[in-house]
Amino acid sequence: MAKAYDHLFKLLLIGDSGVGKTCLIIRFAEDNFNNTYISTIGIDFKIRTVDIEGKKIKLQVWDTAGQERFKTITTAYYRGAMGIILVYDITDEKSFENIQNWMKSIKENASAGVERLLLGNKCDMEAKRKVQKEQADKLAREHGIRFFETSAKSSMNVDEAFSSLARDILLKSGGRRLQNYLTDLIFDQDDENIRFGLDKVPLEVFLKDMIDVQALSWNLSEDCRVSADSAFRPRHEDSQAGPSVPTVSTSNLPCWLVEEFVVAEECAPCSNFQAKTTPECGSTGYVEKITCSSSKRSEFKSCRSALMEQRLFWKFEGAVIGLALVFACLVIVRQRQLDRKALEKVRKQIESI
Numbered sequence: 311m312a313k314a315y316d317h318l319f320k321l322l323l324i325g326d327s328g329v330g331k332t333c334l335i336i337r338f339a340e341d342n343f344n345n346t347y348i349s350t351i352g353i354d355f356k357i358r359t360v361d362i363e364g365k366k367i368k369l370q371v372w373d374t375a376g377q378e379r380f381k382t383i384t385t386a387y388y389r390g391a392m393g394i395i396l397v398y399d400i401t402d403e404k405s406f407e408n409i410q411n412w413m414k415s416i417k418e419n420a421s422a423g424v425e426r427l428l429l430g431n432k433c434d435m436e437a438k439r440k441v442q443k444e445q446a447d448k449l450a451r452e453h454g455i456r457f458f459e460t461s462a463k464s465s466m467n468v469d470e471a472f473s474s475l476a477r478d479i480l481l482k483s484g485g486r487r488l489q490n491y492l493t494d495l496i497f498d499q500d501d502e503n504i505r506f507g508l509d510k511v512p513l514e515v516f517l518k519d520m521i522d523v524q525a526l527s528w529n530l531s532e533d534c535r536v537s538a539d540s541a542f543r544p545r546h547e548d549s550q551a552g553p554s555v556p557t558v559s560t561s562n563l564p565c566w567l568v569e570e571f572v573v574a575e576e577c578a579p580c581s582n583f584q585a586k587t588t589p590e591c592g593s594t595g596y597v598e599k600i601t602c603s604s605s606k607r608s609e610f611k612s613c614r615s616a617l618m619e620q621r622l623f624w625k626f627e628g629a630v631i632g633l634a635l636v637f638a639c640l641v642i643v644r645q646r647q648l649d650r651k652a653l654e655k656v657r658k659q660i661e662s663i
């Protein structure tokens with residue numbers, strides 16, 4: 311069965327305890343708000359599919375506990391995140407100062423190049439404001455990331471913030487595809503004409519991606535600029551060094567790297583046979599079958615299933631419940647011991663009368 315979405319992006323919210331991470335996720339996923347505060351234990355997630363530039367983007371949004379005691383568990387989830395949202399509370403200066411520590415934590419634990427976004431939450435509480443918008447603006451600029459002031463209570467800027475992060479991730483993936491096209495610029499050695507390698511990539515696919523990328527941002531991302539630079543350099547050198555410079559082609563690349571594709575079979579664990587015969591099983595142990603739109607080729611692609619994430623989550627929940635049961639048993643045993651001692655004491659006092 312084909313997927314009901316084009317991309318799955320995993321996002322993570324981090325920030326001090328009580329800044330409103332859970333409320334932001336609930337507002338975004340369920341359009342709801344609750345004033346009562348129940349601190350998150352460990353990690354949890356919600357899902358919402360949004361429409362960005364005509365693409366269905368399924369956002370799996372992970373909520374982390376802000377309390378220090380859960381740090382080891384929550385940082386383990388940074389690695390798989392494609393976007394991380396740093397949240398502070400505009401009425402709590404300490405939560406803003408701590409953003410620097412959360413940034414450090416991303417650097418140490420997340421994948422390089424993860425998209426980040428800064429949110430100053432509870433902006434409905436203007437009378438209690440302790441962090442000025444300009445301070446946060448400056449911090450965001452220093453780190454080269456976007457910044458919004460939000461309110462989970464009034465829902466101000468909540469959808470905008472999540473959509474902007476999804477858009478940036480989409481732009482980055484579009485940039486990566488463009489990088490492949492640019493790398494495909496080749497020098498035709500036979501007639502010594504410089505030729506654009508579009509014979510390897512369908513023109514309409516290339517143009518569509520160019521338009522997508524341009525529509526998302528008029529400034530090419532860092533990735534694109536670097537790749538454009540590196541793609542043009544060999545061609546320039548070619549004209550001086552002659553035909554001995556090797557040409558670069560994407561024809562051996564998987565089709566999903568250079569074309570639009572649809573998922574024909576959902577991400578699933580590899581069977582024993584697939585594990586032996588399909589190299590894509592190597593990295594995660596899961597594969598999905600995709601069909602490339604232009605070449606109509608069907609290929610396997612390594613993937614990370616929501617099931618994997620859920621299993622990790624339930625393992626953690628199981629460990630927490632197990633631990634709670636052990637402590638409950640200890641408390642009951644100790645209580646019984648104390649009761650017995652008290653009864654013994656009373657009995658001795660009665661006997662001595």
Ligand SMILES: Nc1nc2c(ncn2[C@@H]2O[C@H](COP(=O)(O)OP(=O)(O)OP(=O)(O)O)[C@@H](O)[C@H]2O)c(=O)[nH]1
Pocket residue numbers: 325326327328329330331332333334344345346347348349350351374375376377431432433434435460461462463464
């Ligand atoms: N006025 C106002 N209160 C908010 C807002 N967002 C959250 N709150 C309140 O702030 C408190 C903490 O919210 P949570 O979402 O549970 O905070 P958290 O960051 O998930 O906290 P941890 O789970 O401990 O990390 C709750 O009482 C919420 O009602 C907001 O935008 N405006």
